[in-house]
Amino acid sequence: MASEPFTCRWAALSLSSIASVFIPDIQLPREASEAIKHELVAVSTTGSDARARDWFKENNITNAEAVKVYHDWQEMLEKADFDVVYISTPHPLHYSHARQALERKRHVLVEKPATMNAAQYERLAELARKQGVVLMEAMWTRYVPATRYLQEELLPRIGEVRRVYADFSFPIVSPELPHTSRFLDKAAGAGSLLDQGVYALTWADLGLHGCNNTSAVTEVVHANTMSVPAVLGEVDDIDTVVLSKKDRQSAAQQAVAIVTTSMTLPGSSKPSFYQRLQASKSAPSVRIEATKASVAIPFPPIRPQELHVQWYDAEHLDKDGIETEEVIQKPVERGWGIWYQADVIAAKVAQRRPGSEGEVIGCEESLRILRWMDEARKQAGIRYGVELDQL
Numbered sequence: 198m199a200s201e202p203f204t205c206r207w208a209a210l211s212l213s214s215i216a217s218v219f220i221p222d223i224q225l226p227r228e229a230s231e232a233i234k235h236e237l238v239a240v241s242t243t244g245s246d247a248r249a250r251d252w253f254k255e256n257n258i259t260n261a262e263a264v265k266v267y268h269d270w271q272e273m274l275e276k277a278d279f280d281v282v283y284i285s286t287p288h289p290l291h292y293s294h295a296r297q298a299l300e301r302k303r304h305v306l307v308e309k310p311a312t313m314n315a316a317q318y319e320r321l322a323e324l325a326r327k328q329g330v331v332l333m334e335a336m337w338t339r340y341v342p343a344t345r346y347l348q349e350e351l352l353p354r355i356g357e358v359r360r361v362y363a364d365f366s367f368p369i370v371s372p373e374l375p376h377t378s379r380f381l382d383k384a385a386g387a388g389s390l391l392d393q394g395v396y397a398l399t400w401a402d403l404g405l406h407g408c409n410n411t412s413a414v415t416e417v418v419h420a421n422t423m424s425v426p427a428v429l430g431e432v433d434d435i436d437t438v439v440l441s442k443k444d445r446q447s448a449a450q451q452a453v454a455i456v457t458t459s460m461t462l463p464g465s466s467k468p469s470f471y472q473r474l475q476a477s478k479s480a481p482s483v484r485i486e487a488t489k490a491s492v493a494i495p496f497p498p499i500r501p502q503e504l505h506v507q508w509y510d511a512e513h514l515d516k517d518g519i520e521t522e523e524v525i526q527k528p529v530e531r532g533w534g535i536w537y538q539a540d541v542i543a544a545k546v547a548q549r550r551p552g553s554e555g556e557v558i559g560c561e562e563s564l565r566i567l568r569w570m571d572e573a574r575k576q577a578g579i580r581y582g583v584e585l586d587q588l
């Protein structure tokens with residue numbers, strides 16, 4: 198990390214709903230002593246200049262008058278002076294938008310799911326390395342304090358993980374939602390597995406591979422789906438995926454994960470999206486069960502802030518020999534918390550040495566999950582138009 202503070206200059210490819218969360222989050226006030234700062238310097242939008250100015254006002258964008266507005270995203274990638282482009286278009290566009298950014302030697306943060314399938318991301322990763330730039334999937338959940346604590350402090354202490362339950366169900370789809378919404382339009386990549394299941398699969402990956410255990414391989418052994426009722430095009434909704442982790446040499450099964458997702462269960466989608474996402478629910482969204490302890494993560498699993506650890510090894514039993522539970526609070530320090538990932542990629546960009554090979558942050562994890570989703574789609578019969586899956 199350079200000694201002087203690094204201000205990462207961002208370009209936003211589209212003024213999406215999530216961009217209205219990400220950009221304000223990275224612009225939240227920081228201490229002068231902080232090593233990394235962020236500023237928005239350019240946007241591209243299919244909307245008008247007026248719409249862009251309204252968007253800046255609605256989202257309290259700092260220094261908005263200095264942000265350059267493009268109506269051609271390729272022109273922005275070609276001409277704008279920025280460090281990293283944040284791509285938050287609908288999933289089927291991620292591959293082409295990220296590829297064209299990488300071809301112009303741009304550093305890229307691309308929203309989840311990074312691409313529609315693993316082959317597309319393999320192609321992007323190869324290009325990023327060749328071009329000497331940084332590529333990262335915006336799976337921001339991995340970078341918040343609670344997830345970091347799980348990986349760095351808990352997984353090494355809870356023994357061998359034997360079973361993971363991971364769910365991310367959120368009724369983003371209500372009966373009133375227009376069928377033109379990206380959540381119901383297959384041409385926009387609609388479907389629970391790619392949109393929300395990717396988070397539950399990320400928790401399965403953290404539980405099964407969070408300790409970087411390379412002596413095992415995890416495969417999809419079952420996948421099932423039920424579509425959103427009364428919607429054209431078989432939009433997958435209530436999905437179940439079972440993963441089996443096996444030793445590479447002996448093929449002995451070491452662990453299993455049961456992963457579920459839904460865009461209609463449970464509850465109503467009436468109140469505001471972000472209020473609902475913070476409403477507590479009775480059952481945990483994630484349980485990681487190991488030989489010395491189990492770790493439960495409350496809803497919403499996309500933004501974990503506490504870990505419930507139930508210890509059952511001898512040294513943690515109470516005086517009556519009963520298991521003890523520990524609740525560990527790891528709140529995000531400010532805003533929504535989607536800014537942690539921005540600091541990760543900004544630090545890598547700041548450290549770049551000209552001419553060095555490029556880097557794909559979290560590449561192995563992103564590819565593992567994309568391959569699981571490819572196989573789950575095949576077993577469950579979740580299909581998109583061929584053009585969405587092409588290279």
Ligand SMILES: NC(=O)C1=CN([C@@H]2O[C@H](COP(=O)(O)OP(=O)(O)OC[C@H]3O[C@@H](n4cnc5c(N)ncnc54)[C@H](OP(=O)(O)O)[C@@H]3O)[C@@H](O)[C@H]2O)C=CC1
Pocket residue numbers: 211212213214215216241242243244270285286287288290308309310335337379392499
């Ligand atoms: N990490 C997270 O927490 C979340 C991530 N996401 C991910 O972000 C992505 C976007 O989701 P969301 O924000 O809900 O989507 P929105 O539908 O709100 O925004 C998508 C934007 O993409 C732009 N766009 C659409 N079609 C085209 C096109 N053909 N060419 C160029 N731009 C286009 C439009 O921007 P404009 O009008 O400016 O042209 C549109 O507003 C998805 O991949 C989703 O998975 C979504 C929600 C949460």
Ligand SMILES: O=C1OC[C@@H](O)[C@H](O)[C@H]1O
Pocket residue numbers: 367369392393499
């Ligand atoms: O990434 C996401 O986070 C919250 C979900 O409900 C949303 O639809 C999805 O795209």
